[in-house]
Amino acid sequence: MRRRDWILAGASLTACATVRAQPSWRRARVVVVGGGIGGATAARYLRLWSDHQLEVVLIDPQATFVSCPLSNLVLGGFTTLEALSRPMDALDAQGVHRIRDHVTHIDTERRLVLLAGSDPLRYDKLIVSPGIDLDWSSVQGLRDAHQSGQILQAWKAGPETLALRRQLEALPDGGVFALTIPEAPYRCPPGPYERASVVAAWMKQARPRSKLLVLDANPDITSKAALFKKVWAERYAGLIEYRPLHKAVAVETGRSAGGVVRFELQSPERADVLNVLPAMHAGPLARTTGLAGSGPAPGRWCPVHYQTFASPLAADVHVIGDAIQVAPAMPKSGHMANAHAKVAAAAVLSSLAGLPPDDQPMLTNTCYSHVDGQQVIHVASVHRYLAQEKTYRTVPGSGGVSDGPTALEARYAWHWARTLWSDMLG
Structure with missing residues (x-):
């Protein structure tokens, strides 16, 4: 092991x-x-x-x-x-x-x-x-758009993941895929940025004239920011466009997938495929x-x-x-x-x-993120319970982030996942 x-x-x-x-x-x-x-x-x-x-x-x-x-x-x-x-x-x-x-x-x-x-x-x-x-109420019109199958989230893996994949496959070359990210906290901090990366890797090969908009309610990328920005600049320049401080507040749809997303302050955006992640609770x-x-x-x-x-x-x-x-x-x-x-x-x-x-219980955490189908970056941390503060704090000097994406990290990611599944199920 x-x-x-x-x-x-x-x-x-x-x-x-x-x-x-x-x-x-x-x-x-x-x-x-x-x-x-x-x-x-x-x-x-x-x-x-x-x-x-x-x-x-x-x-x-x-x-x-x-x-x-x-x-x-x-x-x-x-x-x-x-x-x-x-x-x-x-x-x-x-x-x-x-x-x-x-x-x-x-x-x-x-x-x-x-x-x-x-x-x-x-x-x-x-x-x-x-x-x-x-929290469907955090984005006006999203509940109805989701129920109709026009705007999907796929933030719980299953049939909706496959449905969103089909929407991506129907994206025309030159089309726009827009991913909105809610204000933290939400499930899996690096998850939306990993999603942008792997979808961009597919688009680069299959839909090279298309655009991927990452519309983030947060002021910056919430996890592994420097690594994601470097990867996007080096591998997906002209394909991924990242915009912080874009808080989605409403969506409008027609008869097909996609539509318009409106923001608290900025101008609305239209996309052929919308992946709008609302606030969570x-x-x-x-x-x-x-x-x-x-x-x-x-x-x-x-x-x-x-x-x-x-x-x-x-x-x-x-x-x-x-x-x-x-x-x-x-x-x-x-x-x-x-x-x-x-x-x-x-x-x-x-x-x-x-x-x-x-x-003095302790917790560990590792989050692996694919930047394409073959390479991965990670962030890791160790958390110690402090009785005097009645909370957890990260242990100084523990954990850290990758130097950059590698195929070896991708092997680690799959080993980590299989170990996790075995650990929870036996």
């Missing part, structure tokens, strides 16, 4: 290193809601670290996990969704009891999870990994069950106690992944969700054993 893969698999392992199998684990049930990277990792490690004694129930309707990391390559025609998919039943061999259903409500007072097609499920501890949802379950705050206007993200990822709004509930209000310099990424899951799983097991949680 490569050292970077060992770091991925072993994050927060020390949190459970001193906890031996406990009789209390045989009497407890931990329910995990959400089968993405965070939820699946939590379910697997709860079983692993309890010596397969704890009853763990994972609730998620999907039979197959489809990876968001690397899914931009599908848009560029460099891989397939099948290559990014793994069966969820791999968790069955770990002893995780999977229920393929939708959660309709969480009764945190009675510690019950209510399901659409099954009886309510009692829990002793609950880990919720609700993911993100797109915690997934619907987090907002309807009060984990993002209560009232008619819940918060955008879920607050947590960072040491354990326990919710301050509900006892015996932990929230992990992209849905949380992140600590300083903590990205919303798949790798980080994997790390959250291990800290939360360790904290749950320690609590059930009557032991205190790890007083």
Whole structure:
């Protein structure tokens, strides 16, 4: 196993290193809601670290996990969704009891999870990994344009990724593809810029007279800015046009794909294919069950106690992944969700054993970005929990960014992804 893969698999392992199998684990049930990277990792490690004694129930309707990391390559025609998919039943061999259903409500007072097609499920501890949802109201007209299939996002890998690829394939040579980026925070900080790069790589070969507009609500590229700018200048000059401080507020469409996007301050832009990414917030379950705050206007993200990822709004509930209000310099990424899951799983097991949680958990993160189908750049970081500040801070001197794109980094990216999938599913 490569050292970077060992770091991925072993994050927060020390949190459970001193906890031996406990009789209390045989009497407890931990329910995990959400089968993405965070939820699946939590379910697997709860079983692993309890010596397969704890009853763990994972609730998620999907039979197959489809990876968001690397899914931009599908848009560029460099891989397939099948290559990014793994069966969820791999968790069955770990002893995780999977229920393929939708959660309709969480009764945190009675510690019950209510399901659409099954009886309510009692829990002793609950880990919720609700993911993100797109805020359609942040861009006027976008909900209708999405429902009609005219303007797609493909920010959750799956059928919509393939539909956006078909729109790109229909782009005429000399046409315009426009990608709008919301204000941070959003899922996967470098993701939109990677998308621009791999789509540009395809356009350079297949649609060389076309234009790719990157219309960013932020004042600058939010991740690996110098590297992306260098790549765009050297490889995609005249093809990619980057414009910061372009906050999309409305879209207008006709009878076919594409249309017009309007901005808060700047002039509108017309494109043959529009990929408008709106603002994002915690997934619907987090907002309807009060984990993002209560009232008619819940918060955008879920607050947590960072040491354990326990919710301050509900006892015996932990929230992990992209849905949380992140600590300083903590990205919303798949790798980080994997790390959250291990800290939360360790904290749950320690609590059930009557032991205190790890007083200094650590998280690691690596984000790989393709700049075409064969070369990659990365950013990495290590985050330590500081008890006196009750938050995470990056460890000075840790991590960093690539010197430049290489084919070797592309091999690392695929090894990283396969290790992540194996780590979460077994």
